[in-house]
Amino acid sequence: MAASVKDVAAHAGVSVGTVSNVLNRPTKVNAETAQKVLAAIDELGFVRNDAARQLRAGRSRSIGLVVLDVANPFFTDLARGAEARASEHNLSVLLGNTDENAQREAEYLDLFEEQRVHGLLISPLGEVGPELERLRQRGTPVVLVDRSGVDRGYSSVAMDDVAGGTLAVTHLMSLGRRKIAYVGGPASIRQVADRLEGARLAVETAPGTSLEVFEAESLSVLEGRAIGELLRARPVGERPDAIFAANDLLALGVLQALVMMGEVRIPQDIALIGYDDIAFAESAVVPLSSIRQPSELIGLTAVDLLMREAADGEQAHEHIVFQPELVIRESTAG
Known part of the structure; x- marks a missing residue:
């Protein structure tokens, strides 16, 4: 059976209140008494009941x-x-x-x-x-x-994810890319929706630029690879020339799928940018451009x-x- 505060008090020869003070208000206890209580705690293997303390305090730490x-x-x-x-x-x-x-x-x-x-x-x-x-x-x-x-x-x-989406697609358009794909999802996630909104705002400023949306089931590398495989399977003339992924994990999955067979060159055939700037982005097989979040x-x-x-x-x-x-x-x- 686990040792209680009463057990500690009895072992140290002090009151329960003194044990409580050592645990919660140690400045109120002289050094010699505190040392006796701490020694008893060690010998008995006492672990304080933090849940009970939280109930008394009304809020945990x-x-x-x-x-x-x-x-x-x-x-x-x-x-x-x-x-x-x-x-x-x-x-x-x-x-x-x-x-x-x-x-x-x-x-x-x-x-x-x-x-x-x-x-x-x-x-x-x-x-x-x-x-x-x-x-x-x-x-x-x-x-x-x-x-x-x-x-x-x-x-x-x-x-500002709307601004982030706009920044990403504006960068892609500055490279002369006009057939842009957005990879992101689920749409119920506000950040995903905001980044897509930003991408659409950027495209609206450039006549002749298109934005094709691919909705992922999750923001994962595997989902990115699945969508990347779909794009790689298309005839060359039907592929986008740039991809904006809603996060770096999706972008890394897309990158894996596109370069795996050596058929697609990044960025010569398709430029690719992610979002978040996680540590893996810089160390990818083709270092990944990204929108950095602090x-x-x-x-x-x-x-x-x-x-x-x-x-x-x-x-x-x-x-x-x-x-x-x-x-x-x-x-x-x-």
């Missing part, structure tokens, strides 16, 4: 972070930034991966509500639903990550917003939007 796909290095870097900033506030980060699945998203929201997290950071799959509003009504601050919340009354930190900075900033909301729930919501940066490599510059 953890932040919930819900992301679309933890396999995507963009979200891994974002989580790293959030964790770094949270540790400065003596908070930990609990990571939930929805894998672009609405049911899993709802389950994580329920779990984090039960855990009474200090706050919630979330990159929602679709529209912001009543679950988030319920969390907020119960006193849990919520910040949207990689997603604008201006129209929903939530603080948010994101990148992923770690987004995570850091999201925690900053969350802490301000937790400190003053009545403050006006903040919306921080980073601007995209074009990174040109061989996949468009060869």
